[in-house]
Amino acid sequence: MSQRGLYAITDSTLLADGKLLPYVTAALRGGARWLQYRDKSGDASRRLDEASQLAQLCKSHDCELIINDDLSLASRLGVGLHLGQEDGSLREARQQLGSQALIGATCHASLELAAQAISEGASYIAFGRFFQSVTKPGAPAATPVLLQQARQRFSLPIIAIGGITLHNAPQLLGAGADYLAVINGLFGALDADTVQLRASTFSQLINAC
Numbered sequence: 001m002s003q004r005g006l007y008a009i010t011d012s013t014l015l016a017d018g019k020l021l022p023y024v025t026a027a028l029r030g031g032a033r034w035l036q037y038r039d040k041s042g043d044a045s046r047r048l049d050e051a052s053q054l055a056q057l058c059k060s061h062d063c064e065l066i067i068n069d070d071l072s073l074a075s076r077l078g079v080g081l082h083l084g085q086e087d088g089s090l091r092e093a094r095q096q097l098g099s100q101a102l103i104g105a106t107c108h109a110s111l112e113l114a115a116q117a118i119s120e121g122a123s124y125i126a127f128g129r130f131f132q133s134v135t136k137p138g139a140p141a142a143t144p145v146l147l148q149q150a151r152q153r154f155s156l157p158i159i160a161i162g163g164i165t166l167h168n169a170p171q172l173l174g175a176g177a178d179y180l181a182v183i184n185g186l187f188g189a190l191d192a193d194t195v196q197l198r199a200s201t202f203s204q205l206i207n208a209c
């Protein structure tokens with residue numbers, strides 16, 4: 001598994017109307033290393049269907065698939081999982097998914113939440129939001145200094161999220177982020193070609209740091 005890269009996150013509003021597969025394909029062609037399926041609908045059968053298709057796509061592009069919020073879907077597909085503070089037990093997820101599974105935790109702007117997540121079995125820690133986010137405007141704010149502190153204290157992958165664009169990404173990379181988790185700055189594009197170009201530019205920025 002690569003240790004740095006672009007972490008693309010899907011959004012059911014941005015990727016409605018048949019855009020999910022072509023836009024994700026474009027992100028993977030552009031070099032996204034991790035993909036999170038983030039769908040807040042309660043439509044279990046559509047979620048299973050979409051996540052299964054994404055699992056195939058990720059496999060053929062050597063990309064890790066991570067399911068947001070839903071341990072049972074991650075377990076069913078044998079893929080990774082991302083849990084927020086209100087999304088259930090990391091220990092239970094680790095137990096159910098096994099020692100090799102990629103399991104991430106939202107840590108907001110708190111090194112203590114990160115230390116706790118690591119002790120409970122997280123494979124990566126995610127901090128944010130670093131900039132104003134169209135997708136999640138109410139998320140608590142974090143600053144790049146936090147990334148520097150996390151870098152000094154923890155050795156597992158550090159993820160930055162929230163309002164990230166090609167323009168502001170270098171600040172976070174310079175402060176120590178390993179992965180940039182992006183929704184609107186990647187998928188908020190008029191066509192799939194633009195998504196691919198953005199993904200490859202993010203990937204180049206990350207590799208250059």
Ligand SMILES: Cc1ncc(COP(=O)(O)OP(=O)(O)O)c(N)n1
Nearest residue numbers: 068082083084085106126159161181
């Ligand atoms: C990589 C990454 N970091 C943070 C989040 C946010 O998770 P959460 O706080 O559970 O919020 P929702 O995404 O579930 O709305 C994330 N999804 N991914």
Ligand SMILES: Cc1nc(C(=O)O)sc1CCOP(=O)(O)O
Nearest residue numbers: 128129133135139162163183184
């Ligand atoms: C899902 C999510 N979680 C955040 C956090 O800070 O925990 S910010 C966020 C939204 C990320 O989307 P965009 O790249 O469009 O800002």
Ligand SMILES: [Mg+2]
Nearest residue numbers: 069083084087
């Ligand atoms: Mg969540």
